[in-house]
Amino acid sequence: MAMDTGLIFHPYMRPGRTARQTFEWGVQSAVHCDKIGFSSMMISEHASQIWENIPNPELIMAAAALQTNNIKFAPMAHILPHQHPAKLAMMVGWLSQILEGRYFMGIGAGAYPLASYIHGIKNGQDTAFLNEMVRESLFIMEKIWKREPFFYEGKFWSAGFPEEEPAQTEEDEQHMLANYAPYGGSFPEFAVTGFSYNSPSMKLAGERNFKPVSIFSGIDALKKHWETYSEANIKAGFTPDRQRHAVSQTVFCADTDAEAKRLVMEGPIGYCFERYLIPIWRRFGMMDGFAKDAGIDPLKADLEFLVDNVFVVGSPDTIVDKLNTLFAKCGGWGTLQVEAHDYYDDPSPWFNSLELLAKEVAPRVKLPEA
Ligand code: FMN
Numbered sequence: 001m002a003m004d005t006g007l008i009f010h011p012y013m014r015p016g017r018t019a020r021q022t023f024e025w026g027v028q029s030a031v032h033c034d035k036i037g038f039s040s041m042m043i044s045e046h047a048s049q050i051w052e053n054i055p056n057p058e059l060i061m062a063a064a065a066l067q068t069n070n071i072k073f074a075p076m077a078h079i080l081p082h083q084h085p086a087k088l089a090m091m092v093g094w095l096s097q098i099l100e101g102r103y104f105m106g107i108g109a110g111a112y113p114l115a116s117y118i119h120g121i122k123n124g125q126d127t128a129f130l131n132e133m134v135r136e137s138l139f140i141m142e143k144i145w146k147r148e149p150f151f152y153e154g155k156f157w158s159a160g161f162p163e164e165e166p167a168q169t170e171e172d173e174q175h176m177l178a179n180y181a182p183y184g185g186s187f188p189e190f191a192v193t194g195f196s197y198n199s200p201s202m203k204l205a206g207e208r209n210f211k212p213v214s215i216f217s218g219i220d221a222l223k224k225h226w227e228t229y230s231e232a233n234i235k236a237g238f239t240p241d242r243q244r245h246a247v248s249q250t251v252f253c254a255d256t257d258a259e260a261k262r263l264v265m266e267g268p269i270g271y272c273f274e275r276y277l278i279p280i281w282r283r284f285g286m287m288d289g290f291a292k293d294a295g296i297d298p299l300k301a302d303l304e305f306l307v308d309n310v311f312v313v314g315s316p317d318t319i320v321d322k323l324n325t326l327f328a329k330c331g332g333w334g335t336l337q338v339e340a341h342d343y344y345d346d347p348s349p350w351f352n353s354l355e356l357l358a359k360e361v362a363p364r365v366k367l368p369e370a
Contacts, residue, residue, distance in 0.1 A: 001243060001334075001366065001367065002362055002363045002364070002365065002366055003323070003332075003333075003334065003335065003336055003362050003365040003366065003367075004039045004040075004334055004335040004336070004362065005037075005038050005039065005335070005336055005338065005354075005357050005358045005361075005362045006033075006038055006039055006040035006041065006042060006246065006335050006336070006337045006338070007029060007033050007038055007040070007041045007042070007337070007338050007340050007354070008041075008042045008043075008044070008076060008248045008337040008338065008339055008340060009026060009029060009041060009042065009043045009044065009054075009057075009060075009340040010044045010046070010051075010052045010054075010339065010340065011025065011026060011029075011043075011044070011052070011053070011054060011340050011341075011342065012051055012052065012268075012272045012276070012277070012339070012340065012341050012342055013025070013051065013053055013342045013344070014051070014268070014271065014272070014275075014342050015050045015051065017053070017342065017344065019053070021344055022053055022054065023059070023060060023063070024344075025342070025343075025344045026043065026054070026060035026063075026064075027060060027063045027064050027067070028347065029041070029340060030060065030061075030064035030067070030068055030071065030073070031064065031067050031068060032347075032351050032354065033071055033354065034064075034067075034068035034069060034070055034071040036351075036354060036355045036358045036359070037070075037358045037359070038071055038354070038358055039071065039072065039335065040071060040072045040073070040074060040104075040246075040335065040337075041064075041071055041072075041073055041074075042073075042074045042075070042076030042106060042191075042213070042246075042248075042337060043057035043060055043061065043073070043074075043075060043076065044057060044075075044076060044077070045057050045075055045077065045078055045079055045082075046112070046115060047079075047082065047112075047114075047115035047118045047119070048112050048114040048115040048118060049112060049115075051272065051276045057075045057076075057078075058075065058091065058092070058095050061073040061075075061095060061099065061103070062095065062098065065098055065099050065102075068102075070102070071102065072099075072102045072103065072104060072188070073099060073102060073103050073104075074103065074104045074105065074106040074189075074191055075092070075105070075106045076106040076108070076191065076193060076213060076337075077106040077107050077108030077191075077192075077193045077213075078092070078105070078106060078107055078108070079107075079108055079109070079110040079115070080107050080108070080109070080133060080134045080137035080138065081109065081110055081116060081119065081121055081124075081130050081133035081134065081137070081156075082110060082115065082116070082119040082121075083119075084157055084159070085136075085137040085138075085140035085141045085144070085157055085159060086140060086141075086144055086157075086159040088137075088141065089140070089141035089144040089145055089180070090144065090180040091180075092105055092182070093144075093145060093180035093181050093182050093183075094180045096182045096183040096187060097180075097182075097183045099183070100183055101183045101184055101188060103182075103183070103187065103188075104187045104188050104189035104190065104191060104211070105182075105187045105189075105190050105191065106190075106191040106192070106193065106213065107134065107137075107138070107190075107191070107192055107193075108134075108192070108193040108201070109127060109130035109131055109133070109134050109193075109200075109201060110124060110130055111195065111284075112124070113125045116130070121133075127196065127200060128200065131200045131201070131204070132155075133156050134201075134204070135204070136154050136155060136156050136157065137156070137157065139152075139154075140152060140154065140157060140159045143159075143161065144159065144161055144180075145181045145182060145186075146161075146181075147161060147177070147179065147181055148161060149161055149162060149163040162177065164176065164177045189210075189211045189244070190208070190210045190211065191205075191210060191211040191212075191213050191246070192204055192205040192208075192210045192211070192212060192213065193213050193214075193215075194212055194213065194214050194215075194225050194228075194229075195214070195215055195217070195284075197220075197221050197224055198224070198228070199224075199225055199228055202214075202225045202228040202229045202232075203228055203229070203232045204232075205229055205232075205233075206228065206229040206230060206231065206232025206233035206234075206235075206236065206238075206240070207232045207233070207235075207236050208236075209233060209236065209238045211244045211245075211246065212225065212226075212229045212244070212245050212246075213245075213246045213247075213248070213337065214245070214246075214247050214248070214333075215247070215248045216247050216248060216249045216310075217286045217289050217290075218286070218288075218289025218290050218292065218293050219289075219293050219326075219329050219330050220289060220292065220293075221289050222247065222330045223330050223331065226240075226242070226245065226330070226331060229245075241334075242331060242332055242333060242334060242367055243334035243367065244334055245333040245334055245335075246333060246334065246335035246336075246337045247333045247335070247336065247337060248337040248338075248339055249311070249312055249336060249337070249338065249339065250269065250306075250310070250311040250312070250313075250339050251311065251312040251313070251319065251336065251338045251339070251353075251357060252264045252269060252311065252312075252313045252353050253313075253314065253315070253316055253319050253352075253353045253356040253357050253360075253361060254314075254315065254349065254352070254353060254356075255315060256315050257313075257314040257315050257318050260313045260314050260315065260318075260353075261307055261308075261313055261314070263349050264307050264311065264313050265303065265304065265307060267343075267349065268341045268342045268343055268350075269311075269341045270303055270307075272341055272342065273303050273306065274303055278301075278302070278303065278306075282298070287301045290305075290306070290309065290310045293309070293310075294309050312326075316356050316360040316361050319357070319361045320361055320364045320365060323336070323361070323365045324365060324366075327365065327366075327367065327368055328368055331367075331368065332366075332367040332368055333367075334367070336357070336362070336365075338354065338357060
């Protein structure tokens, strides 16, 4: 089966962009991706980062719902420790009904301690603690979606679902309860983000047979994610399927290699990496994996190194080669989740790149035989 293409929209807007511009760029990107055949658009939720300036991904999805036909949307991710699970369960259930199934749920523990701090969590860097919150939130949301009576007083939250009282007469509808369960009873997929090397999120995804979504952070980390996921998945009695694994990557395609590299180095992607993502990647240790793959000192990993060795940049033929080589090294994945950037001022090179990826690249990239 050929690789699928999706977009992941963090959205890496340069500081100074207004909320209105970011929102407009999100909806415009959704409409374009739907038109060119992208299978999904994932949208981040961030409370703290100016470069990742969407606190409510569902607003863009709702705005795009009536202007798109096929593309599926997912929050990637709703940060479970940051909100009341009952409220979130109803909101996403309702949104999946609005999108009539073109919605899948995405959950995460949260990447930024400052965002956790805003939500009253002081130890936001403690992944084990955040993971415990994720598990309790999930437990409550699943009970809410079931719509069976319960009341639960947990460590972090309490919630319940009331009993529907019987009608007194045939016309009596006053006691009927609204249904905010996912469209059709369940989400088509339930996705979990995984980031760290020994990822607790990938373990959770495997145990629950959720869709694993990794950020590309080097061959070793990616292999380890799949190992952690599939071990837990098999142990829980499921059969791991690489087609369900989505991996987010910086990818840019143009007619020639030289043109693609120039557009990345001199355009919004280069600008974002110089000012935001290279320092962040250093902070989160992501450069170490890339430097190890290339056999260089992590401090020498600059923008040009990333463009040549880590991002997938080039003509359609070059990108097909680079992806097939990566697939051979790490086993491959089902969906390439292309990281979106701020092409608000001039979308044409970006939209052209996405179209080349969907139409000329993806059909030629396949999972290696197991
Ligand atoms: N963290 C956020 O705070 N907001 C996000 O929207 C978000 N999106 C993510 C998308 C992807 C593809 C990945 C891989 C991670 C994302 N994260 C986001 C980070 C997760 O919340 C979380 O820190 C990470 O998945 C924890 O992974 P671990 O269990 O592997 O340590």
